[in-house]
Amino acid sequence: MIxxxxxxxxxxxxxxxxxxxxxxxxxxxxxxxGAGKTSLINAISGLVTPDSxxxxxxxxxxxxxxxxxxxxxxxxxxxxxxxDARLFPHMSVSKNLKYGCKTYNQNTFxxxxxxxxxxxxxxRYPHDLSGGEKQRVAIGRALLSDPELxxxxxxxxxxxxxxxxxxxxxxxxxxxxxxxxxIYVSHSLDEILQxxxxxxxxxxxxxxxxxxxHDIWGSPPMRPWLSAKEQSALVTATVVKNHPVYPMxxxxxxxxxxxxxxxxxxxxxxxxxxxxxxxxxxxKTQASDTSIRNVIPSxxxxxxxADAQSSESAYCQLVLRxxxxxxxxxxxxxxxxxxxxxxxxxxxxxxxGVSIARGDLAQNHRI
Numbered sequence: 001m002i003x004x005x006x007x008x009x010x011x012x013x014x015x016x017x018x019x020x021x022x023x024x025x026x027x028x029x030x031x032x033x034g035a036g037k038t039s040l041i042n043a044i045s046g047l048v049t050p051d052s053x054x055x056x057x058x059x060x061x062x063x064x065x066x067x068x069x070x071x072x073x074x075x076x077x078x079x080x081x082x083x084d085a086r087l088f089p090h091m092s093v094s095k096n097l098k099y100g101c102k103t104y105n106q107n108t109f110x111x112x113x114x115x116x117x118x119x120x121x122x123x124r125y126p127h128d129l130s131g132g133e134k135q136r137v138a139i140g141r142a143l144l145s146d147p148e149l150x151x152x153x154x155x156x157x158x159x160x161x162x163x164x165x166x167x168x169x170x171x172x173x174x175x176x177x178x179x180x181x182x183i184y185v186s187h188s189l190d191e192i193l194q195x196x197x198x199x200x201x202x203x204x205x206x207x208x209x210x211x212x213x214h215d216i217w218g219s220p221p222m223r224p225w226l227s228a229k230e231q232s233a234l235v236t237a238t239v240v241k242n243h244p245v246y247p248m249x250x251x252x253x254x255x256x257x258x259x260x261x262x263x264x265x266x267x268x269x270x271x272x273x274x275x276x277x278x279x280x281x282x283x284k285t286q287a288s289d290t291s292i293r294n295v296i297p298s299x300x301x302x303x304x305x306a307d308a309q310s311s312e313s314a315y316c317q318l319v320l321r322x323x324x325x326x327x328x329x330x331x332x333x334x335x336x337x338x339x340x341x342x343x344x345x346x347x348x349x350x351x352x353g354v355s356i357a358r359g360d361l362a363q364n365h366r367i
Contacts, residue, residue, distance in 0.1 A: 006053030025197035035202040046073035079142030085134035094122040100141035132163035231277040254323025279353035280329035294351040
């Protein structure tokens, strides 16, 4: 685990947290501007020093105010990718990459170059690269420093939409190949949805949510960030088989069949799915004649009513459990009362739409 326990005071801003994040996969740091995201990653990397507390990656202590430990940035083995690539303009791509190497290894160099698709860029100079190419070179330089942790501070912020999606595709490939943790700072929920495994949310210098992305996405701290029509839950399902006649793929969701338009992934591969709360309707008895392919037995885990003064007061949200997974369903108060729904009751969730949320497959499917 990566343990973060620190207090940092700067002018009118204070960062105070005591949290742990995984030492594997991608952890997204999310929050409004001024929430403390940059202060946090700068403290981890050693660019700023907390007033008190400790920072530890696994067994390695980077900072401990009581023990007088404060490793300088160059000894922390952290690769840092900034919003702007910060490449040396007078060096070729090859030399920029090698600058990050503490001990040059041709095999490792070739692996990173291949992974990031920058082999054709090696003899070019930064002024001759697109924004996305510069960022890939910057990521390569960080990886070649042999880091124990990779920090990315909004690496797509300066890119246009096509280059942003291109870089995300490389980051997805990177995530599957790396065996080191990545801390990824972003303002984009779409990016986080595609990339992250874990999420730490900051507000005014304090942690308001911290946990697996699946758990945080549908939680109360996320509500202010998503309109009613964007409210959704994340679930994981595994590929079972393709339909013998129709271009559809059957997934397994906690033992329940779930159909999506045909995907290329093989049997047993896990997919991250996003299911919008407005795309679920509720029935108490399973319909026998319906165009909806996905009707999932569920248990009502909670009923969350809107504030009476809210413009959404005509609606409420059901929290549904499907085995270990959670779905959200927005229905009217009228429907809630007429169906006499209550916590603990078994119902059937009719899924009108499913969105596959990983990488190039991110697209919405109504079925």
